Amino acid sequence: MLKYLYLNNFRNYENLEFMPEEKFIIFTGANGTGKSNLLEGIYYLGTGYSFRQARDENLVRFGSDYFAISGIVSCAGVDYKIDALYQREKKRKIIKINNKRVLPGSCSSYLPVVIFSPQDLILIKGAPSVRRRFLDLLVSQLKPQHSKDLHYYNNVLLQRNKQLRSIKTTDADLFPWEKQLSSLGARIWKRRISVFSQLIDYSSEVFASLSRGRILRGEYKFQINGIKESDDLAKLQGLLLDALQKARPNDRKVKFTTVGPHREDFCLYLNDHEARLYASQGEQRLISLALKVGQYQLLSLEKRAEPVLLLDDVFSELDEKHRVLVLDVMKKGSQVFATTTASFKEEYGRRKALTSHITMVYPKNF
Amino acid sequence: MHLYPSSLAALIEALRKLPGIGPKTAQRLALYLLHAPEGEAEGLAQAILDAREKIFFCSVCGNLTDTDPCELCRDEKRDRSLLCVVEWPRDIIAFERTGEFNGVYHVLHGVLSPMDGIGPDDLKIAELLKRVSKGDIKEVILATNPNVEGEATALYLAQLLKPIVPKVTRIAHGLPVGGDLEFADTATLSRSLLGRQVI
Numbered sequence: 001m002l003k004y005l006y007l008n009n010f011r012n013y014e015n016l017e018f019m020p021e022e023k024f025i026i027f028t029g030a031n032g033t034g035k036s037n038l039l040e041g042i043y044y045l046g047t048g049y050s051f052r053q054a055r056d057e058n059l060v061r062f063g064s065d066y067f068a069i070s071g072i073v074s075c076a077g078v079d080y081k082i083d084a085l086y087q088r089e090k091k092r093k094i095i096k097i098n099n100k101r102v103l104p105g106s107c108s109s110y111l112p113v114v115i116f117s118p119q120d121l122i123l124i125k126g127a128p129s130v131r132r133r134f135l136d137l138l139v140s141q142l143k144p145q146h147s148k149d150l151h152y153y154n155n156v157l158l159q160r161n162k163q164l165r166s167i168k169t170t171d172a173d174l175f176p177w178e179k180q181l182s183s184l185g186a187r188i189w190k191r192r193i194s195v196f197s198q199l200i201d202y203s204s205e206v207f208a209s210l211s212r213g214r215i216l217r218g219e220y221k222f223q224i225n226g227i228k229e230s231d232d233l234a235k236l237q238g239l240l241l242d243a244l245q246k247a248r249p250n251d252r253k254v255k256f257t258t259v260g261p262h263r264e265d266f267c268l269y270l271n272d273h274e275a276r277l278y279a280s281q282g283e284q285r286l287i288s289l290a291l292k293v294g295q296y297q298l299l300s301l302e303k304r305a306e307p308v309l310l311l312d313d314v315f316s317e318l319d320e321k322h323r324v325l326v327l328d329v330m331k332k333g334s335q336v337f338a339t340t341t342a343s344f345k346e347e348y349g350r351r352k353a354l355t356s357h358i359t360m361v362y363p364k365n366f
Numbered sequence: 367m368h369l370y371p372s373s374l375a376a377l378i379e380a381l382r383k384l385p386g387i388g389p390k391t392a393q394r395l396a397l398y399l400l401h402a403p404e405g406e407a408e409g410l411a412q413a414i415l416d417a418r419e420k421i422f423f424c425s426v427c428g429n430l431t432d433t434d435p436c437e438l439c440r441d442e443k444r445d446r447s448l449l450c451v452v453e454w455p456r457d458i459i460a461f462e463r464t465g466e467f468n469g470v471y472h473v474l475h476g477v478l479s480p481m482d483g484i485g486p487d488d489l490k491i492a493e494l495l496k497r498v499s500k501g502d503i504k505e506v507i508l509a510t511n512p513n514v515e516g517e518a519t520a521l522y523l524a525q526l527l528k529p530i531v532p533k534v535t536r537i538a539h540g541l542p543v544g545g546d547l548e549f550a551d552t553a554t555l556s557r558s559l560l561g562r563q564v565i
Contacts, residue, residue, distance in 0.1 A: 176518035
């Protein structure tokens with residue numbers, strides 16, 4: 001749960017400090033006043049990146065050369081201070097928990113965020129990297145070690161790719177990096193597979209209830225043949241090492257690593273047809289919603305930290321039925337931050353000005 | 367704006383180039399040296415020049431030394447069949463502090479890192495192979511750091527050394543002494559399980 005937030009030179013905020021007084025807050029105001037930027041700040045604190053596919057340098061307020069976000073989160077009854085700092089000139093990102101520097105992504109289990117936004121559609125339509133990022137975020141939120149393994153995996157990957165670019169690279173030069181990629185990669189696989197199958201279980205149930213019993217299926221797409229989901233770590237490690245070594249001639253030609261968890265994707269099927277290609281816009285929206293609700297439900301099982309819901313303009317995007325679903329989820333007593341341009345009647349709830357353009361509404365009925 | 371006379375500014379600039387020294391510390395050190403008792407600044411300058419002139423790398427192990435071969439390599443009591451490979455001279459000092467190791471060392475002067483343009487030819491690997499191929503070495507201990515680059519370097523060396531040395535070992539990874547299981551990350555914990563020993 002987020003107890004305190006401070007935004008400094010982040011997007012349109014030079015200095016903004018606020019403490020949520022109740023669990024459910026709606027930010028209202030005209031377009032372009034910075035409502036979504038607030039959610040983006042909270043999301044950044046919980047993930048280390050923006051949910052709007054924005055680069056870190058684009059998050060810096062115009063005329064400044066850094067941004068800083070601080071927050072106090074409560075997690076299993078204990079308060080933690082999280083700081084995120086980005087310096088544009090040095091291209092340096094520093095994330096701290098209780099003043100101790102940690103790897104980016106380490107915060108995801110302290111402040112597990114779930115965002116519902118009009119952009120969720122790219123989960124279905126977008127590139128594989130979008131889906132990988134979504135899955136890896138959920139895995140990191142559940143299993144803190146995952147973000148570390150990903151970080152090290154990417155470091156080793158950079159080294160192997162750089163090695164591939166040198167002309168006189170021998171197999172012996174590549175081996176040390178491949179060996180490490182395979183042990184880290186096997187662990188990444190193992191966690192992704194188990195979390196993905198749980199996610200699909202929840203999401204297809206949600207989807208069935210939204211669509212009168214239609215069937216949503218999902219499949220994690222390994223790039224390498226012969227992998228079974230039941231394989232143990234040692235087997236996976238062997239398969240990945242083997243695949244990396246077989247890919248050497250091709251990798252040398254294209255000068256990057258063409259196999260491994262960093263190139264994989266998952267595929268969703270609606271009544272056995274690939275959703276990305278055959279589902280309608282409306283169906284795709286429903287599927288992305290089901291995935292997010294699934295993410296939320298999986299996180300709710302975790303006792304340590306309660307998930308924080310961020311609803312970016314969902315009231316205008318969703319029709320009545322889906323609004324009810326989202327509101328249903330919220331009723332469980334989670335912390336919710338929502339934005340909307342709609343205005344509310346006086347009796348809807350207590351209001352308080354956040355900035356000169358944004359008003360906070362605390363709804364009565366939650 | 368003119369803050370300092372040029373010779374003082376030059377001193378501050380020179381101090382700033384040292385690792386771990388920022389502008390404020392550089393300024394403080396420079397001003398201290400100006401006010402220091404007679405002979406202290408001269409002593410420092412002389413010490414730097416002396417060290418620069420007299421210290422070089424040992425032709426056998428690559429350690430810092432003022433005699434060649436270095437004291438560790440000349441020590442008759444040391445076991446020459448046991449060779450410990452480290453990244454930097456400072457790692458030798460770390461091992462020597464333990465007093466537990468009675469073999470000899472080899473300093474690589476770095477680790478493999480294609481990102482920084484460092485390949486096998488930039489490290490003292492040819493020297494290591496030459497030393498090992500003379501044949502009196504029974505065991506090589508790979509004591510590079512347990513990070514991505516150190517691990518890669520150890521794996522690379524293991525490939526080269528296994529055919530020519532009876533025994534190639536890697537230092538253990540695991541839990542810090544006096545540590546707490548609860549706070550160990552899973553990578554460290556699983557490594558410590560793999561490296562468990564019979565008691």
